[in-house]
Amino acid sequence: MLAALSSSAAAFSGPVSHVAPTSRPAVTTNGPVMGMEEPSSRRQLFARAGAAVFSAGMVQGASAKAGQFGKVEIFGAGISSPFQPGGPKSGEEATYGYAKSSGPILAKGYEADVEREKISFVTSAKIIRSQAKNIESKTWWLTRDNLRGQAYTMKANMKALTAASADKAASQKAYAKFWSEINALDLACQKKELALAQKEYADVLAALDAYEKTV
Structure with missing residues (x-):
């Protein structure tokens, strides 16, 4: 009975094949073993630190010293x-x-050449002498605007003429007197007082004539 059952089971299951186990490739590493890694890293650390100290000692300062400038x-x-x-x-x-x-200095004596300043001064003097109608008509803003518009140019020209004049002291005194009268006239126009403006304008013209005689 048992023999029959075993034979029938063998017939049912068929021939048994034995599968051989597959071989697994060995896992290898090229890196250092953990036990050797620490001494190697320590040696590299000291080597790099020594090289850094040596390099720092050889480096020279790139910044400029006090008083040094780039040259063009x-x-x-x-x-x-x-x-x-x-x-x-x-x-x-x-x-x-x-x-x-x-x-030699090629421009030596240029201060004595004041022809251009004379021409510009004449133009400014004409503008100063043409303000009577604005004062009489009480056009205060235009009078003040004309005086201020010529101030810087006229001052520069008068200073150049004074520097080249024969009597610099007298010319400088007349220069200061003229601009003092101009300031007084400007204040009179600001106050809008006709009589005072007329008086100050007459003083301006007299001071201008006196200055022209010194140059």
């Missing part, structure tokens, strides 16, 4: 450097704040 060479002169041969200098023998190079 234009026609052979380092104009951006304050250290020029001869050093800083002022006066007639200086050019742009430094001692001049060899040779």
Whole structure:
């Protein structure tokens, strides 16, 4: 009975095949073993630290020292450097704040050439002398505007003429007197007082005539 059952079971299941177990490839690593990693890293750390200290000792400062400037060479002169041969200098023998190079100063005596300033001064004087109608008509704003519009140009021209005049002291005194009268006239126009403005305007014209005689 048992023999029959075993034979029938074998017949039902068929031939039994034995499968061989597959082999697994070995896992390898190229990295250092954990036990060797710490000494190697420590050696590398000390080596890198030593190299950094050595490099820091060899590095020189890249920043400029006090008093050093970049130089721009234009026609052979380092104009951006304050250290020029001869050093800083002022006066007639200086050019742009430094001692001049060899040779004469080509613009020497230019202060005496005041032809352009004379022409401009004449134009300003005409404007000053043409304010009577504005004062009589009480056009105060226009009178003041004309006086102020010529102030800076006229002052510059008068200073140049004074510097070139034969009697600089007298010319400077007349210059100061004229502008004092101009200020008084401007104040009279600001107050809008006709009689006072007429009186101050007459003083302005007299001061202008006196100045012209000194130049």
